[in-house]
Amino acid sequence: MNPKYQKLIHGYLDNSLSTEQQSELNQWIKADPKHARQFASSMMLHDRLRSELATSQEEAAPVVAASRLPSRLWRRRSFALASTACVLLLAFSLLWQSVDTPSASAAVVELNRIIEANEHSTDRTFLISVLEAVIPPKHRDPGSPERRRPPKPSLDGAVLDVRGSNQFVLKRMTPRGELFITGSNGETSWAVRPDGPIRYSDDLTRFARDLPGHEDRLPINNLHDGLEALRTAYDLELLPQEAPDRAAGQEHPTDRRMLAVKKPGFLGAARVEIQYAESSGKIREMRFDDMAYGPQRIALTMTATKEQTFPDDYFDHSSHHGQERVVEYE
Amino acid sequence: MENFVDETTRQATRQWTLAQPAVSAFISSVVRDFRDRDDVLQNVAVAVVESFHAYDSNSPFIPWALGIARRQVGLYWRRRGRDPLVFDDDAVACLAIAFHEEAQTRSAKFDFLQDCLGSFDGRAKKLLGLRYRDDMKPAAIASETGMTANSVAKALQRIRDQLRACIERKSLEASVP
Numbered sequence: 001m002n003p004k005y006q007k008l009i010h011g012y013l014d015n016s017l018s019t020e021q022q023s024e025l026n027q028w029i030k031a032d033p034k035h036a037r038q039f040a041s042s043m044m045l046h047d048r049l050r051s052e053l054a055t056s057q058e059e060a061a062p063v064v065a066a067s068r069l070p071s072r073l074w075r076r077r078s079f080a081l082a083s084t085a086c087v088l089l090l091a092f093s094l095l096w097q098s099v100d101t102p103s104a105s106a107a108v109v110e111l112n113r114i115i116e117a118n119e120h121s122t123d124r125t126f127l128i129s130v131l132e133a134v135i136p137p138k139h140r141d142p143g144s145p146e147r148r149r150p151p152k153p154s155l156d157g158a159v160l161d162v163r164g165s166n167q168f169v170l171k172r173m174t175p176r177g178e179l180f181i182t183g184s185n186g187e188t189s190w191a192v193r194p195d196g197p198i199r200y201s202d203d204l205t206r207f208a209r210d211l212p213g214h215e216d217r218l219p220i221n222n223l224h225d226g227l228e229a230l231r232t233a234y235d236l237e238l239l240p241q242e243a244p245d246r247a248a249g250q251e252h253p254t255d256r257r258m259l260a261v262k263k264p265g266f267l268g269a270a271r272v273e274i275q276y277a278e279s280s281g282k283i284r285e286m287r288f289d290d291m292a293y294g295p296q297r298i299a300l301t302m303t304a305t306k307e308q309t310f311p312d313d314y315f316d317h318s319s320h321h322g323q324e325r326v327v328e329y330e
Numbered sequence: 331m332e333n334f335v336d337e338t339t340r341q342a343t344r345q346w347t348l349a350q351p352a353v354s355a356f357i358s359s360v361v362r363d364f365r366d367r368d369d370v371l372q373n374v375a376v377a378v379v380e381s382f383h384a385y386d387s388n389s390p391f392i393p394w395a396l397g398i399a400r401r402q403v404g405l406y407w408r409r410r411g412r413d414p415l416v417f418d419d420d421a422v423a424c425l426a427i428a429f430h431e432e433a434q435t436r437s438a439k440f441d442f443l444q445d446c447l448g449s450f451d452g453r454a455k456k457l458l459g460l461r462y463r464d465d466m467k468p469a470a471i472a473s474e475t476g477m478t479a480n481s482v483a484k485a486l487q488r489i490r491d492q493l494r495a496c497i498e499r500k501s502l503e504a505s506v507p
Contacts, residue, residue: 006487007487010483010486010487010490011483013486013490014461014467014468014483014486015362015467016467016468016469016479016483025417026417026418026421029417029421029424029425030420030421030424033424033427033428036421036424036425036427036428037428037431037432039359039425039428040355040356040359040425040428040429040431040432041432041436042490043355043356043358043359043429044351044352044355044429044432044433044436044437044440045440045443045490045493045494045497046355046358046490047351047354047355047358048351048355048440048443049443049458049462049490049493050358050364050462051354052443052444052447052462053447053458053459053462053463054462054463108376112380218408225405225408228405229405229408229409231373231376231377231405232369232370232373232402232405232406232409233405233409263369266409266410267408267409267410268409
């Protein structure tokens with residue numbers, strides 16, 4: 001192997017490459033399958049070294065209760081053992097899912113049911129209610145870029161129609177009581193303002209910026225990715241079932257709730273609570289706490305109000321304005 | 331345990347155990363933080379078992395598991411904001427193929443790693459411990475050992491090269507393909 005690229009590989013293994021060197025390595029890997037294999041071979045040795053030596057440290061450590069192990073040491077388990085154990089744990093949780101245990105494993109099983117039910121859903125409509133909106137100190141400066149932008153129409157009371165992971169229509173009211181509609185049909189994103197031209201763009205994010213969560217690249221219309229993200233970036237907990245309060249007219253006495261708390265270092269709302277039908281796994285309501293929305297941190301609920309199949313062109317802008325309106329491409 | 335694990339789960343676990351070194355190495359190549367790598371790896375393990383019913387047993391398992399790993403890595407990147415020091419999508423696709431091929435031809439050879447590690451002592455053993463057991467980078471190792479960061483990096487490169495040569499030699503002696 002060319003010593004130059006050998007050195008780059010070793011530099012990569014030790015996290016000591018500059019951005020330019022990283023880019024050079026990236027190009028070299030793509031240039032020839034042999035290069036990719038040379039890199040893969042080095043990486044396999046690197047990974048096995050880590051596994052062997054981290055495991056040997058653990059074996060040498062005195063035996064203490066797992067709960068007393070420092071988290072750093074606890075994490076340094078042999079990858080093979082840990083991940084295989086994870087497989088076995090999951091197998092047990094699948095087999096024991098009928099047992100009402102509020103454990104993380106049970107929560108994962110429930111999350112899988114929710115994801116599966118979501119995949120089989122047709123078009124859905126959600127009502128958004130804003131519970132809290134706070135402007136953090138760093139954005140309180142009237143001169144900050146976020147504050148200089150025109151205020152967004154209120155999200156509170158907005159109606160969100162969704163299809164799949166990237167089609168949506170968001171209807172909000174302006175302070176003057178006029179509809180302000182944004183949306184995407186999966187190929188273009190668009191905005192229908194009360195006045196002025198209709199604007200659309202091939203950039204799907206262009207008019208999706210009014211969807212909470214877009215700052216963290218997880219807009220709330222994309223339930224597919226959002227639910228998948230809960231697996232990776234959140235600690236899950238099934239909340240205890242509450243006795244149904246029929247006297248208070250509780251609408252869904254068989255609902256369950258799951259709480260997801262974001263792990264440090266990940267993007268997204270700090271907490272997500274899902275209320276779902278125990279029998280089907282269908283989402284009734286999601287609550288997002290401490291979520292980025294422009295300059296604000298907001299808490300909101302998203303309540304499922306209807307499940308139906310919209311016409312094929314419903315997510316096109318043309319379904320939401322008269323033919324006389326001027327349409328501009330951006 | 332035998333009484334509780336069904337045949338499908340047993341097969342999934344067996345396949346995963348064989349595929350795990352390649353999948354782990356693939357994740358390591360694109361998720362640089364060791365602790366995050368552990369989390370992603372465990373998520374992949376869970377996803378593999380959950381999706382095992384969709385696996386076609388007539389096709390090789392490792393590429394299928396690597397496909398799941400790529401999706402989980404993608405999710406990880408989206409959560410974190412992409413690390414500027416990782417590869418682009420085309421390079422990642424090349425690597426997924428390469429890890430599968432390497433796993434087929436070289437995976438068994440790494441079983442000699444423990445033996446080869448036993449042949450090191452003194453400074454080499456200390457450097458390996460600091461780098462891989464304590465997860466220290468060359469600059470931090472340098473301040474610990476009184477060496478320069480450059481000399482630590484060169485020493486680590488030399489040690490890894492010696493380990494690779496040792497593994498090749500021992501596998502040749504044992505006639506491992």
